[in-house]
Amino acid sequence: xxxxxxxxxxxxxEKIEKWINNADDIELFRINLKLLxxxxxxxxxxxxxxxxxxxxxxxxxxxxxxxxxxxxxxxGFTHNFSNIKSEDFCQMCNMSFRNTLDKNIEVTFTINPAxxxxxxxxxxxxxxxxxxxxxxxxYEIPDEFLTGLEIMNNHLFYEYFGDQVLSVEESLQIxxxxxxxxxxxxxxxxxxxxxxxxxxxxxxxxxxxxFSKVINNHGTVVKTIGDSIMASFIKPVDAxxxxxxxxxxxxxxxxxxxxxxxxxxxxxxxxxxxVNLNDRIDYFGNTVNVxxxxxxxxxxxxxxxxxxxxxxxxxxxxxKQHKNEFESKVYRKKAKMKGLEEYHxxxxxxxxxxxxxx
Numbered sequence: 001x002x003x004x005x006x007x008x009x010x011x012x013x014e015k016i017e018k019w020i021n022n023a024d025d026i027e028l029f030r031i032n033l034k035l036l037x038x039x040x041x042x043x044x045x046x047x048x049x050x051x052x053x054x055x056x057x058x059x060x061x062x063x064x065x066x067x068x069x070x071x072x073x074x075x076g077f078t079h080n081f082s083n084i085k086s087e088d089f090c091q092m093c094n095m096s097f098r099n100t101l102d103k104n105i106e107v108t109f110t111i112n113p114a115x116x117x118x119x120x121x122x123x124x125x126x127x128x129x130x131x132x133x134x135x136x137x138x139y140e141i142p143d144e145f146l147t148g149l150e151i152m153n154n155h156l157f158y159e160y161f162g163d164q165v166l167s168v169e170e171s172l173q174i175x176x177x178x179x180x181x182x183x184x185x186x187x188x189x190x191x192x193x194x195x196x197x198x199x200x201x202x203x204x205x206x207x208x209x210x211f212s213k214v215i216n217n218h219g220t221v222v223k224t225i226g227d228s229i230m231a232s233f234i235k236p237v238d239a240x241x242x243x244x245x246x247x248x249x250x251x252x253x254x255x256x257x258x259x260x261x262x263x264x265x266x267x268x269x270x271x272x273x274x275v276n277l278n279d280r281i282d283y284f285g286n287t288v289n290v291x292x293x294x295x296x297x298x299x300x301x302x303x304x305x306x307x308x309x310x311x312x313x314x315x316x317x318x319x320k321q322h323k324n325e326f327e328s329k330v331y332r333k334k335a336k337m338k339g340l341e342e343y344h345x346x347x348x349x350x351x352x353x354x355x356x357x358x
Contacts, residue, residue, distance in 0.1 A: 004116055008057050015040055016050065020111075025118045030063070030108040030126065034144040045154075045218050048146070051109050052156045060109045064148060067104045069097050072141050073134035074106070081152070081164040086171050092134055100173040101274065102234075105148035106141065149174055152274075153234055155220040158281070165276040171284075172274040178233040178267060178309070179288055180219070180243060181295035182210060185262035187227045194258055202255035203227045206263070209249050217242040222283060230292075232283065237314035239267050243303045244322070247351050251301055262300020266291050269308045293337035294346060302350040310347045319349075 004021055006012055019040060020028070033051060037044040054060045065077040068090035075090045084105070089096045099105055111118065133139035151157055166172065184190065184206065191199045210229050214221055219233040219242055233239040243265045250263050270287030277284075290306065298304040309315055310330070319330060331350075334343045 004111075006059060006115070008054070008059060010053055010057075013042075013050070015042060016047075025122050028111040028116070029118050029122050030110060031060075032108060032142060032144070033146045035142070048151060048154050049156055052151070052154060052160060055109070056156075056160045058112050059115055061112050062151075063108050063110065065106045065108060066099050067106060067141055068093055068095070068134075069104055070095055071134040071137060072139045073130055081161065082166060084148075084166065084170070084172060092131070098173060100175055101148040101152065102150075102175050102177070103147070103173075105172075107146045107148055107151045148172075149177065150234060152281070153177075153218075153220050153232055155215045158220055162280065165279055165281055166274065168276050170276070174272050174274060174283075176269060177272055177283070177287070178236045178239045178269040179272070179283065179291040180214070180231040180233065180239045181228060181266045181292050182231075182246075183228040183264045183295055185264055185300040190258065198257055202258045202261060205255055206250070206261055209253070210246055213242045213246040213249070217245070223280065230283075230288070235314065236267070236269050236309045236312040237318050240303075240305070240309070240315045240318060243267060244349070244351070247301060247303060251351060264295055264298035264300060265303045266293070266295025266298055267303065267305040267309050268294055269306070269312070289339070290337070290344075293340065296338065297335055297346070298348065299350065302348050304346055304348040307345045307347070 006017060006020065019036075033047050034044065036042070037047050040047075051060060051062075055062045061079055063077045063079060064081060064084055065074040066084070066088050067074050068088075070093040071090060073090065073092060075088055075092070078084060084099060087096050087098050097104070130139055184203065187203075190202070206227075207224065207229070210231075211221055214229075214231045217233070217238040218235070219231050219238055222230045222232050231239075231242070233242070247263060247265065250261060253260065255261055268287055268291035270285075270290070272283040272285040272287050275282055275284050294304045294306060329349070331348050333346050333348065335346050336343050
């Protein structure tokens, strides 16, 4: 295969460019980023970001492949997130199934035909082998693959492909995702006291801190609501990291004449559905509602989170390792949340008094 002309507005890492030019036709077809990350010893999240950039610039194409949970075969695929349906049908099994972003939707990348045309035989052989194995009930989905959720939770996906939304009649399930809500304590009085311009400038600067901490910890900001944000993370520990790092910055930052801002935070993990709300990707469901209710209980400088976050091994390991750095304790409290009848076991960390004096 001749050396490919890879023109882009960004720098292509030498390691990846070398791999692309040495790869054969099969390797450039349906690239599995989890396997490639290990093969190249390249950070998985950075690799996702790189390939999203290449899709945006026409170097690779992206495919959303939905696997039948009964035979594991992929009855279909699409290059556009907007075309994914809530349910699909497997003709081989004669059964319908519901699509779940972090379970049966696999995302792969293939070199763009405009850059290099892979022979049709490669895709034909793949389809024939897959269908033959599926008929024998021996086809297996890779043990590790890039899920639809993992790519959709990358901040560049929202930036480049945020207009790819589902039909208003469709929704997709996510089995497990971590939601972070934030809010500025006393924001109404802030505007009354300092006026719109100064208050807006402070809110804008506080968004910069939140966005950077979310993105740096493998999350994405789903939306802003007034002076609040809703962010999502695949791992609870990443939400904890982002929240702690942001609170540490907020406590040490001054916002002009306004001074310090007290930021409230709440975190919860669970299942959601992906919907189209006002032509934007959004999350809906009880997990989102509970995360928002937890945030409403928080005080300025505090992070409140549910028991499911507390029970996450990686999150707790991180908190124990960084206990001295943040000089914080984790407190447990049973609280009643608005709209929910029973009491819930919640946990909180308040960095304000410890960090303000450092």
